[in-house]
Amino acid sequence: SAVISQKPSRDICQRGTSLTIQCQVDSQVTMMFWYRQQPGQSLTLIATANQGSEATYESGFVIDKFPISRPNLTFSTLTVSNMSPEDSSIYLCSVDPRTGGYGYTFGSGTRLTVV
């Protein structure tokens, strides 16, 4: 299955600033997904990133807050903009199982704390 390198692994940020999270996959994949896991909660899909087109956002998530780039088939970034303490979460990227392996593979996650 695909191997995903995600960074940073953790960060502490000031409110009002932005953080960009990167995911690098060791093979070409069609779809990449970005999830959020709020403290003590389950995972929720933020958006789906398809190479060469704009990301598609789930209900409750908007591009201005979570801009995503997908410049090629092995890389994607998620930016958390104008952060507030409510954005403190673990953010994870994941790849489409149809091209990335039998089961959805996840990055190791970015643990974000906004102060």
Next chain:
Amino acid sequence: AQKVTQAQTEISVVEKEDVTLDCVYETRDTTYYLFWYKQPPSGELVFLIRRNSFDEQNEISGRYSWNFQKSTSSFNFTITASQVVDSAVYFCALSEASQGGSEKLVFGKGTKLTVNP
């Protein structure tokens, strides 16, 4: 909309005990996939199993086994002879179509398993 329910929020067992984690799902789709993931304290998600809705055979992998019953919409996970290293949060998930047209995973709230020595 799809829904995954993991009614057990936390379970605590003593090493070598068997433990079953429950998962009940709701879907209107006839074709779907069910998953189990393990999230140890370090935070990464470890894929354990993917099950096609047409395959109701139970599966065993070492100390892990899964019981899929469409009649009750359940996909339960049993760990036999639990070990301290099994301590983690376990998530059950169901695939459904995303806004982007591909699949996305709908996760249950997770069950935190603590195995005490």
